[in-house]
Amino acid sequence: MTGFISVYVLWLREMKRFIRAKSRIIGMLSMPLLFLAFMGFGFSGLSIPGLDRSVSYMSFLVPGIIGMGILFNSMFAGISVLWDREFGFLKEIMVAPVKRIYIALGRIAGGATTALVQGILILLISIGVGFAVPSVFAFLSALVFMALISVTFIGLGLVFASKMKDMQGFNLIMNFIIFPMFFLSGALFPLDNLPFFIKVISYIDPLTYGVDGLRASLIGFSVFGIFFDFAALLAFSALFVFLGTYFFEKSESV
Amino acid sequence: MYAIKVEKLTKKFNGFTAVDDISFAVEEGEIFGLLGPNGAGKTTTINMLSTILNITSGTAEVAGYDTARQKDNVRKSIGIVFQDPALDTKLTGRENLEFHGMMYGMRRDEIKARIDEVLELVELSDKADVLVEKYSGGMKRRLEIARGLLHRPKVLFLDEPTLGLDAQTRRRIWEYVKKLNKETGITIVLTTHYMEEADYLCDRVAIIDHGKIIAIDKPSKLKDVLGGDVVCLEIEGKTEKYMKHISSLKWIKSMKKRDGKLCLTMERGEKRIPYLVCKAESCGVKIASVNLHKPSLEDVFLYYTGRMIRDETGSNNFRREIMRRRHGM
Numbered sequence: 001m002t003g004f005i006s007v008y009v010l011w012l013r014e015m016k017r018f019i020r021a022k023s024r025i026i027g028m029l030s031m032p033l034l035f036l037a038f039m040g041f042g043f044s045g046l047s048i049p050g051l052d053r054s055v056s057y058m059s060f061l062v063p064g065i066i067g068m069g070i071l072f073n074s075m076f077a078g079i080s081v082l083w084d085r086e087f088g089f090l091k092e093i094m095v096a097p098v099k100r101i102y103i104a105l106g107r108i109a110g111g112a113t114t115a116l117v118q119g120i121l122i123l124l125i126s127i128g129v130g131f132a133v134p135s136v137f138a139f140l141s142a143l144v145f146m147a148l149i150s151v152t153f154i155g156l157g158l159v160f161a162s163k164m165k166d167m168q169g170f171n172l173i174m175n176f177i178i179f180p181m182f183f184l185s186g187a188l189f190p191l192d193n194l195p196f197f198i199k200v201i202s203y204i205d206p207l208t209y210g211v212d213g214l215r216a217s218l219i220g221f222s223v224f225g226i227f228f229d230f231a232a233l234l235a236f237s238a239l240f241v242f243l244g245t246y247f248f249e250k251s252e253s254v
Numbered sequence: 255m256y257a258i259k260v261e262k263l264t265k266k267f268n269g270f271t272a273v274d275d276i277s278f279a280v281e282e283g284e285i286f287g288l289l290g291p292n293g294a295g296k297t298t299t300i301n302m303l304s305t306i307l308n309i310t311s312g313t314a315e316v317a318g319y320d321t322a323r324q325k326d327n328v329r330k331s332i333g334i335v336f337q338d339p340a341l342d343t344k345l346t347g348r349e350n351l352e353f354h355g356m357m358y359g360m361r362r363d364e365i366k367a368r369i370d371e372v373l374e375l376v377e378l379s380d381k382a383d384v385l386v387e388k389y390s391g392g393m394k395r396r397l398e399i400a401r402g403l404l405h406r407p408k409v410l411f412l413d414e415p416t417l418g419l420d421a422q423t424r425r426r427i428w429e430y431v432k433k434l435n436k437e438t439g440i441t442i443v444l445t446t447h448y449m450e451e452a453d454y455l456c457d458r459v460a461i462i463d464h465g466k467i468i469a470i471d472k473p474s475k476l477k478d479v480l481g482g483d484v485v486c487l488e489i490e491g492k493t494e495k496y497m498k499h500i501s502s503l504k505w506i507k508s509m510k511k512r513d514g515k516l517c518l519t520m521e522r523g524e525k526r527i528p529y530l531v532c533k534a535e536s537c538g539v540k541i542a543s544v545n546l547h548k549p550s551l552e553d554v555f556l557y558y559t560g561r562m563i564r565d566e567t568g569s570n571n572f573r574r575e576i577m578r579r580r581h582g583m
Contacts, residue, residue, distance in 0.1 A: 002359045009356040017344045088340040092401075095306050096357040097329035 006098040010106025011113065014077075018114045025118070028076075032069035032122050036061060039188060050190030055221050062126045063214035064187030066142075067149060069122050070115045071185075071207055074150040075178055077111025078157015078244065082167050104245040108154045115150035116143065133218060141217035141226070148233045149210035155240030162247035187211045191223070206236035255318070257282045257409050257441035258303065262312035265298050265465075272298040274465035275312070280443060280458075282408075285435050287456035288445040289551060291563045295465040296445035297337060300413050303443070304334050317408045330358065333402030337413040337445075339394050343387035347378060347397050350386060351404055358405040365404075372400035376430060392423035399430060403440075410434075412444040416451060428455055447563055449551040461555055468558045473551060480549040480557060481507040483523030487516045487530060488542040496537040500530070523548075 018025070040058045048057055084090040093103055123133070123142070133139050160173055184191075184198065185207035191199060202208050213229030216222035222229065258280040265273040273295040280286040288296040301307040303314055305325045314321040317331035341350050348369060355365035373379045376396035386394065395415065402410050415431065416424040432455065435442050446452050452459045453473045460470040469476055489496070497516065501509055505526065508519040520526055523546045534541050555563050 005359065006357055009353055013342065013345065013349075013353055016349065017342075020344055087343070088336060088338045089342050090340075091306065091336050092340040092342075092354070093357070095304055095329060095332075095334055096354075097326045097359070098357055099326075 003099060003102045006096070006102045007106040007109055010093075010103065011109040014107075014110025014114065018110075018117075028069070028073055028118055029121060031072065032065045033125060035068065035188075036065045036122070036126065048189060050192035052221070055219065059131060059219045060190075060215070060221065061188065062123070062131045063142075063218050064185070064211050065126075066119050066122050066146065067185060067187050067207055067211040067214055068182050070119045070146055070149045070210075071153055071182055072178065073115040073118050074111055074153035075157045075160075075173070077107070077114065078154040078159075079161045079164075079167075079170060079173070080111075081107065081158065081161035081248070082164060082170075086166060100249045101245050104158060104248045107158065108151055108241065108244070111154040111157075112147055112150040115154075116146055119146040119150075134220070138217050142214055145210055145213040145217060145229070145233065148213075148230075148237045149207065152206045152210070152233065152237040152240045155237065155242075155244035158244030159240070159247045162244075162251035181205050181207050184208070185211050186223070206233060206240070209233045209236070255282060256280060256315070257284070257317060258286075258443065259315040260299075260303070260312070261314075263299070263302065263309065263314055264311045265295075265302060265307065266310045272465055273302070276462070276465070276467045277312075278460055278467060278470055280409075280441060282441055283435070283439045284457045285431070285442045285444070285455055287452040287459040288443070288462050289447065289449070289452040289456075289459050289555075289563075290445075290462035291447055294462045296447075296462055297413055298465075299462075300334070300411050300443070300445055304332055304411055305329055330405070331408045332411060333405065333407035333409070334411040335395070335398045335402050335413060335415060337417060339398065341386045341394060341398065341401075344385065346383050346385055347373070347389070348382040350397065351401055354401050354404050360405060368404055368406075372403050375403070375434070376400045392419050392426070395419065395423075395427060396430065399427070399434075403434070407440070409441045409443060412442065414445055414447070416446070416448065424451075431455055449555075449563065453551050459551065461551070461558065463555075463559050469554065476551060476554045477549045480553055481519045482521035483519070483549065484547040485518045485520065485523045485527060485530065486545040486547070487518070487534070488514060488544075489516055489534065490514070490540040490542060491538060493539055496534055496539045499533065499537065 040061050043057050046057065047053070048060070051057065051060055081090065084093065127133060184202040184205050186202065187207070191202050191208070194202065209224065209229045209232040212223050213226055213233060216226035216229060224232070256279045260279070261277045263273055263276050264271065276299070288299060290296055298307065302309050303316055303321060305321050305328050309322055316328045319327040319331065321328050342353070345353065351369045351372070352365060355368065360368070370379070373382050376399055378393060378396055378400065381389070381393060386397065389397065399412070399415070412431070416427050419427065428451065431442060431444070434440060444455065456473060458471060459473050459476060460467045461476070462468070497509070497511070500506060500516075500518065505520050506518050510517045527544060527546065531541055531544065552563060555561070
């Protein structure tokens, strides 16, 4: 019971901070939307190798950009433990009589909620510019994938946050982990034409299944099939939540 | 029953011994101070007692619970104000307190009532719903003290409670701490490198240097090793007879003459000065100046270590800390 309350209060804190940081919401939305606008309109008339003629590039792109937005948000939410360390608040959390697993879970719950909100906002804006969601079920199915993507990458973010001392390394992670995962996930283009060894890397990228699952849900276009995507992503999220909480429990708080 | 009992406590960081085999006990209701220069191991000690650092060897009991094996019980029994602010600046003062109360498993109605109480105590009631980022340094520290008290801990740790605050705010914090201890009987353990702070606030002080406790007692008793006040007289003329007389006095504990200055150690120096001056006149000795020096804990530290605490206060560290924070923004 106390565990549940601590998860809730950590989540609540995240919500308050999120609502107050208007610039953060806009900042986190702007990159995916710029990608969507530039790539979507720029490549709209082209025939994309590996992409069926019946699927417009814009509708192909929207799920990918939602995945991207959630990837960036969630990694940042996980790593933001380091901000709490930087500003000292982590100590207040760590000295409380609360098991660390609940602290990690509270962080995941809060981060996943904000990431979901961002994902939904991107989807709504896409609908505004002509993207069609076939059914309520499609929307709910997409929500499930968004949540799983988010939980996976907050877990991964927690791993990095537990291993790093400050935010100095964040750029490295941005360039060598986040961007490659984004590009290799098939968010921007089909993976069919990639050389074999790059394809292999993309198959171990959790976002690949996330984006594919989102596409399966929203536009009925999928490489692996929605159930395989779901199973793979569920496994990844379980793994990374475990690793994230494990390393977080091991980390020194001062 | 001791509030804190520490035996042979040691902390090593990669071969560097930050806290070296210290033992002490703090009684319930006491204000206990850890006094020493920066890097002496004070904060490390507090971090071990508050369970956020693991102990290398030795044992520590807080409120009757073992800090290694009963972490959650220790955490429930203590409140702590860290050296650096540990507030969420994007939340209001009240929200910071609510967060704390819920994390400590307090009931909702209890949290609400208690928040009003502690805010009243530190005189922040009217600022409760302002974002903490708008608070001044002193207000933040007071809010943290309020927060440390919220869940009614048995022991309150204050790590350098007045570091970086101006003299006036420092005074106020001292008054809060005194009042708190008097009214609630809470045990308070504080670290400081300000002599006056330790002297003014603490019932007992442990002087700590290079990870070791070099002396531990009431501030007045600690100062007793120095033999009392030092009165320095700048004397001119035929001083021999005068000095002979002085040295025969029973209440003079020691006498030194250096550069025309006669330095005498005695108790209650201010009461002896009139006599010393009168006697000088009758002996035909001219007194150019009189200086009374009350021994401080600084002198005690000097006595034991041969160094001044101020020589190595963390003013540099502190400045660096501020720089780091500024750039970190």
